[in-house]
Amino acid sequence: MRLKISKSKNSTSLYVIKTVYVDGKEYTKTIEKLGTIANLEKRLDGQDPIEWAKQHVEELNRKEKEATQDVIVKFSPIKKINKDEHNSFNAGYLFLQQIYHELGLHKICKKITNKYKFDFDLNSILSRLIYGRIIFPASKLATYQLSKRFIEQPNFELQHIYRALEVIAKESDFIQSKLYSNSLKISKRNTGVLYYDCTNYFFEIEQEDGLKQYGVSKEHRPNPIVQMGLFMDGDGIPLAFSINKGNTNEQVTLTPLEKQILSDFNLSKFIVCTDAGLASTDNRKFNDKEERAFITTQSIKKLKKHLKEWALDSCGWNLNNDMKTYDISELDEEKYKDKIFYKERWIKEDGLEQKLIVTYSIKYRNYQRRIRNNQIERAQKTIDTNPTKLKKNNQNDYKRFISKTHCTSDGEIAEKEIFSIDTELIKKEEDFDGFYAVCTNLEDDASEIIKVNKRRWEIEECFRIMKSEFKARPVYLSRDDRIEAHFTTCFIALIIYRLLEKKLGEKYTCHEILTKLREMDFYQIKGEGYIPTYTRDDLTDDLHEVFGFRTDYQIISMQQMKNIFKATKK
Numbered sequence: 001m002r003l004k005i006s007k008s009k010n011s012t013s014l015y016v017i018k019t020v021y022v023d024g025k026e027y028t029k030t031i032e033k034l035g036t037i038a039n040l041e042k043r044l045d046g047q048d049p050i051e052w053a054k055q056h057v058e059e060l061n062r063k064e065k066e067a068t069q070d071v072i073v074k075f076s077p078i079k080k081i082n083k084d085e086h087n088s089f090n091a092g093y094l095f096l097q098q099i100y101h102e103l104g105l106h107k108i109c110k111k112i113t114n115k116y117k118f119d120f121d122l123n124s125i126l127s128r129l130i131y132g133r134i135i136f137p138a139s140k141l142a143t144y145q146l147s148k149r150f151i152e153q154p155n156f157e158l159q160h161i162y163r164a165l166e167v168i169a170k171e172s173d174f175i176q177s178k179l180y181s182n183s184l185k186i187s188k189r190n191t192g193v194l195y196y197d198c199t200n201y202f203f204e205i206e207q208e209d210g211l212k213q214y215g216v217s218k219e220h221r222p223n224p225i226v227q228m229g230l231f232m233d234g235d236g237i238p239l240a241f242s243i244n245k246g247n248t249n250e251q252v253t254l255t256p257l258e259k260q261i262l263s264d265f266n267l268s269k270f271i272v273c274t275d276a277g278l279a280s281t282d283n284r285k286f287n288d289k290e291e292r293a294f295i296t297t298q299s300i301k302k303l304k305k306h307l308k309e310w311a312l313d314s315c316g317w318n319l320n321n322d323m324k325t326y327d328i329s330e331l332d333e334e335k336y337k338d339k340i341f342y343k344e345r346w347i348k349e350d351g352l353e354q355k356l357i358v359t360y361s362i363k364y365r366n367y368q369r370r371i372r373n374n375q376i377e378r379a380q381k382t383i384d385t386n387p388t389k390l391k392k393n394n395q396n397d398y399k400r401f402i403s404k405t406h407c408t409s410d411g412e413i414a415e416k417e418i419f420s421i422d423t424e425l426i427k428k429e430e431d432f433d434g435f436y437a438v439c440t441n442l443e444d445d446a447s448e449i450i451k452v453n454k455r456r457w458e459i460e461e462c463f464r465i466m467k468s469e470f471k472a473r474p475v476y477l478s479r480d481d482r483i484e485a486h487f488t489t490c491f492i493a494l495i496i497y498r499l500l501e502k503k504l505g506e507k508y509t510c511h512e513i514l515t516k517l518r519e520m521d522f523y524q525i526k527g528e529g530y531i532p533t534y535t536r537d538d539l540t541d542d543l544h545e546v547f548g549f550r551t552d553y554q555i556i557s558m559q560q561m562k563n564i565f566k567a568t569k570k
Contacts, residue, residue, distance in 0.1 A: 001031060001064070003057050005050070012037045014053045016060065031060075063559075073525055087524045088533070089151040092517030093131040095547055098568040099496045099503075100127055104182040106569070111178075112171050120160040122167065126489070128154055129161070133493040135518050137471035140165075151522065151530070152565060165485035172488045176240050177264040179495065183237075186499070190234035193271045193452055194261075195459045196278060198250040200225040201467070210480040213246035228487060229253040231261060236458040237498045240265070241491050243484055251280040258286070271295055271442070273456055279439070281350045288352060288441050295453050298356065298437040307347065311358045311437060317341040320447040328360050337362045342446045347439075357446045358437045365434025372429065376401050376421060383419045401425060461510075465497065466490050469514055503546045508539055516540065520551070529557040
């Protein structure tokens with residue numbers, strides 16, 4: 001680097017420049033504009049601007065030289081490592097930290113801190129709870145211990161975590177609304193379609209209390225549960241959530257959270273997409289007004305007789321962008337195996353007009369049959385080996401295909417129970433293979449409505465990530481406020497992860513991303529820097545390219561690491 005003095009008619013300016021080579025060609029690159037002579041004279045209190053500039057360039061060259069020098073470290077084969085000294089640290093959290101600050105969570109924490117005037121560092125605690133939930137999911141005690149594995153060490157004690165949880169619970173609604181408004185500064189949110197679903201999480205304790213209540217467990221566990229309702233935007237990024245008692249009917253959880261979105265998020269025009277279990281008439285009517293609409297799955301089995309007959313009739317089926325109608329019983333299965341056929345009609349029930357759209361797919365039919373055949377095989381194996389093990393957990397349990405009787409085929413009473421495959425039930429289920437239905441108050445083309453509904457799997461994926469990857473259950477906390485705070489941190493962690501996924505162009509699976517973040521460890525050389533011990537690959541290259549800093553040099557100097565910390569907290 002060198003000093004450049006540029007003179008114009010009215011002023012003289014000083015620049016730091018450097019010669020660079022691109023594709024074998026020499027270019028001059030401006031590193032820094034120092035200012036005009038006149039401005040520098042005012043700022044430097046009489047110091048000669050050119051002499052100051054020369055010294056500045058020398059300092060920059062010295063630092064650059066230090067940064068590029070090879071580091072020689074001596075180790076002794078007879079010297080023991082220091083007892084209780086930890087030298088291995090994770091830096092995968094740094095990518096999460098950058099998103100955390102982009103979302104302005106540090107500023108949200110500052111506002112909350114100013115409100116309550118407590119003396120602990122809420123920002124440090126919340127960030128560690130979130131990074132820990134993603135990288136080292138564990139209990140709050142274990143999270144506190146594991147947070148010491150991050151390069152930047154925690155500046156709080158365990159007791160502060162529990163105090164912080166109380167505050168996080170109180171401010172959960174505020175955090176959600178601010179997160180949404182702050183996220184708009186990062187990228188546009190797709191709020192034209194909002195997906196809603198519910199799930200529940202179990203506790204290791206058996207005593208009911210507050211939010212912890214016995215209810216219908218989706219994992220069929222005999223434990224108290226708490227229920228979580230979640231709204232997701234059209235791009236799969238969480239929008240808002242609520243926590244309800246485990247014995248709450250999930251149908252009544254939608255409207256209160258949606259009202260919160262209407263009031264706190266300044267949203268009014270959107271389509272709410274749900275599964276059949278949340279599609280009560282009241283929920284549909286709530287979104288059949290103003291600028292809102294609904295799309296919900298519909299059980300064909302539960303339709304009225306004349307509608308069910310219409311839905312299953314083989315005639316009158318359409319293909320998108322095709323004027324003719326089809327008889328699905330006469331299809332060339334190879335030719336149409338990837339096509340989705342549909343029919344639609346308007347219906348009026350309980351004072352609500354809605355369009356019923358039914359689809360049929362050969363691929364979906366084959367999928368359902370493959371699943372059922374596997375279940376029948378399991379059922380037959382149970383009959384052959386352990387027929388007494390017949391307790392069904394749910395309506396989709398393979399044991400539903402096992403029937404038992406105390407009579408022989410000629411009507412005589414048998415000495416013991418006789419078990420067999422229920423062929424009648426199989427036939428009844430086969431009648432519905434390949435069919436799928438939705439209801440909506442929209443007048444849009446059926447193909448567009450079907451396309452919107454197909455993305456509901458993403459909200460189910462959100463729940464899977466929280467349960468499996470983030471290990472959000474079982475829940476070990478007992479107090480309601482701490483339970484609320486626990487799920488608030490899980491919710492924020494999910495947003496940050498989803499944004500990370502989007503930044504990477506959705507090229508990698510959740511398991512691949514999280515495994516790599518957990519593997520990104522460094523060995524600290526005291527006084528020198530950090531040596532990466534992870535394997536560099538396409539994913540780490542993409543992470544560094546997207547986030548604008550690199551941790552994959554042979555050694556990261558102490559100063560370089562400080563610069564990375566600074567870069568992730570802008």
